[in-house]
Amino acid sequence: MYSWLRKYFSETLANLLIFIWYLALMLLVFYSIGFEAARFRYLTW
Amino acid sequence: MRLQVLFLAVGLLCCPLIWQVPLRWRARVMMLTTLVVFSIIAPLSVLLMLSVAAIQWLIWKNDYFGYWKVGVIVTILLPIVPMVFYKTAYQFHHGIIPLGLSYYAFRQVHAAFECYKGVMRKPSFAEYGQYLLFLPVILVGPIHRMPEFERSLRRQKWNASLFSEGLERILYGLVKVNFLGNFLFNFKLTELGLHTHHLALRLYLEIVGFTCNAYCQFAGYSDMAIGLGLVWGIRVMENFNAPFLATNMQEFWQRWHISLSSWCRDYVFQPLAALTRNRWLALVLAMLVLALWHEISIRYILWGSLQATLILLTVRCRTWMPTASKFINYHPLGRWVGRIWVFHLFAFSCVVIGYESMGSLRNSFNQLFW
Numbered sequence: 001m002y003s004w005l006r007k008y009f010s011e012t013l014a015n016l017l018i019f020i021w022y023l024a025l026m027l028l029v030f031y032s033i034g035f036e037a038a039r040f041r042y043l044t045w
Numbered sequence: 046m047r048l049q050v051l052f053l054a055v056g057l058l059c060c061p062l063i064w065q066v067p068l069r070w071r072a073r074v075m076m077l078t079t080l081v082v083f084s085i086i087a088p089l090s091v092l093l094m095l096s097v098a099a100i101q102w103l104i105w106k107n108d109y110f111g112y113w114k115v116g117v118i119v120t121i122l123l124p125i126v127p128m129v130f131y132k133t134a135y136q137f138h139h140g141i142i143p144l145g146l147s148y149y150a151f152r153q154v155h156a157a158f159e160c161y162k163g164v165m166r167k168p169s170f171a172e173y174g175q176y177l178l179f180l181p182v183i184l185v186g187p188i189h190r191m192p193e194f195e196r197s198l199r200r201q202k203w204n205a206s207l208f209s210e211g212l213e214r215i216l217y218g219l220v221k222v223n224f225l226g227n228f229l230f231n232f233k234l235t236e237l238g239l240h241t242h243h244l245a246l247r248l249y250l251e252i253v254g255f256t257c258n259a260y261c262q263f264a265g266y267s268d269m270a271i272g273l274g275l276v277w278g279i280r281v282m283e284n285f286n287a288p289f290l291a292t293n294m295q296e297f298w299q300r301w302h303i304s305l306s307s308w309c310r311d312y313v314f315q316p317l318a319a320l321t322r323n324r325w326l327a328l329v330l331a332m333l334v335l336a337l338w339h340e341i342s343i344r345y346i347l348w349g350s351l352q353a354t355l356i357l358l359t360v361r362c363r364t365w366m367p368t369a370s371k372f373i374n375y376h377p378l379g380r381w382v383g384r385i386w387v388f389h390l391f392a393f394s395c396v397v398i399g400y401e402s403m404g405s406l407r408n409s410f411n412q413l414f415w
Contacts, residue, residue, distance in 0.1 A: 002209040
């Protein structure tokens, strides 16, 4: 992924995009901790 | 298994701290992070792991191998005994099993074997602790090897490419576990089965769903572990290599749960084959160890024996049916026939472990085939 980003963007911008991706993934991981509970609510609704 | 996602979140949060500390402190920071998190969640497990590790280390340090190599036997058996005890006790009392016990016990046996063989130098207690207390793999594997881990630790340096590869692997893992495993194969496929009036078809869908879900869960959590390892700058061994693309059962077991099957090959199959000069017996025992590692129960003994039989038959078929064997292994169409065959063989063998009692298993097979 990083090498693909480096094809189109400068090193600084590519690093910034990777950092944003890191933050987004962290949000997704925290959100996914509640996935099991969400599915249970959906099933019993 | 949900704990792995929690560990993943903690691992990602600690990532900036790990990359900020100087290299000479980094391994210790990684170990301390794991120690703090693991001690909060499972203090008994940490105590057990560190006590066994301390005794092993004392034996290595003092070179106390004694007459008849008692020290070697003690360092190898010491991690196994609590594992067997807790897993057997669980069958009768449904008590607790220390968190991650199966994984770190096998890592400790690996270290004991390698120290005895002289392949690996005897580690210091801090080095051994760093290997055992590595957060990404502590709960769900892979059962990584110490020499590779130490090499990776020595070469650890910031690499944006490796970091993004790690993030990518974590995303694949999340998709496999949450979307493919939980949603598609567990929830949607079961729902589809409930709308089917044909009983055999419903059971078939259940079996396919169970197998695909098991793969997605195992491979997904392994992806998360490998991904977090990469984010921390450590490359951990692969655990799954597209197992359902295998064309025979022998190849399947070289692609499914690689770290466990290679452990059984190195520390059960090879020593036993050398001792007994009977590779079939060694294979059966290695597959039984592999099965009993999951759970000590009759159903897993059956499952392990079944897997060993399937591998034996695969090898025998090369001499019994050379034309069919060549077609399945080399012809493009034959390879697809082989893949479908292997998937169904494995899926149907997993029925044995999918049911709690033998009675419900018998009923299901009756409904499927008769």
